[in-house]
Amino acid sequence: SEGRGIRSAGVDIPANCKIKKKEHSSQASPFTTQPRRDSLTKTTSILVQFMMHMYKMKRPILKVDMLKIINKKYKNRFPEILRRASFSIEVVFGVDLKEVDSTKNAYVLVSKMNLPNNGMVSRGRGFPKTGLLMNLLGVIFMKGNCATEENIWEFLNKMRLYAGKRHFIFGEPRKLITQDLVKLKYLEYRQVPDSDPAxxxxxxxxxAHAETSKMKVLEFWAKINHTEPSAFQSWYDEALRDEEERCSMYIISSMS
Incomplete structure (x- = not known):
């Protein structure tokens, strides 16, 4: 798509960047847009809540239990509802649905990264922050592997996340990104050299380098936009080079 910027995960992709999109794809951030109002939206939302509860309890998710909370008139559309719920959980929370027992139709949710407390960062109530972290890593990657604080807050504000204002999923964002994720070594937050004022x-x-890669982050962004990583041309080329370097480093380390 040329001539205008494309919003990926809440970030404006430069208008001169050519990105091929699948037909009927969504260009909006899953964090900011209202879900499409159809007959399955409420049922999908209820299923998401149930699945996230089971994830926080560290318990498997059984198909038989999921069917119990779905309106009887939608039971024949269970596969579609499960796909919707799985997609929502992945792009918002950064958690993947994996089948662990095909005979019992048992599933578990697996975080894309190893944040503490099932991705909730700190103990207690809350939701996984992995999806937000994956988006932040994407912003940093697409800004030349270094994003200014202004870049980050522009992105967060589009997600309706504001400094000092607690969000029902992500908590207080400034503390999360400048303290919690920095302390956990997922983000580096530093003063721009020679900047005055700072x-x-x-x-x-x-x-972040150890637990994910540029390609995985690009795949995450592509999924949100219903397209392929190769659609993000220059970043895809850089991600491929990064994969090759990682492979070479692994071979060298295994031989030493």
Whole structure:
């Protein structure tokens, strides 16, 4: 799509960046848009809540239990409802649905990264922050592997996340991104060299490099936009180079 910017995960992709999109794809962030109002939206939302509850309880999710909470008139559309719920959970929370027992139709939710407390960062109530972290890593990657604090807040504000204002999923965002995720070494938050007055920027932290990759982050963004990673041309090329370097480093380390 040329001539206008494309919003990926709440971030404006430059208008001069050519991105091929699948037909009927969504260009909006899953965090900011209202769900499509159809007969299955409420049922899908209820299923998402149930699945996230089971995830927090560290218990498997059984098809028989999911069917119990779905309106009887929608039971024949269970596969579609499950796909919708799985997609929502992945793009918002950064958690994948995996089948672990095909005979019992048992599933578990697996975080894309190893954040503490099932992705909730700190103990207690709350929701996984992995989806937000994957988006932040994407912003940093697409801004040349270093995003200014202004870039990050522009992105967060589009998600309706504001400094000092608690969000029902992500908590207080400034503390999360400048303290919690920095302390856990998923983000690096540093002063821009020679800036006066002081300005700050974000980079990937060592744990982000260890637990994910540019390609995985690009795949995450592509899924949100219902397209393929190769649609993000220049970033896809960089991600491929990164994969090759990782492979070479692994071979060298295994030989030493």
């Amino acid at each position: 300005r700050y920027e974000f980079l990937w932290g060592p744990r």
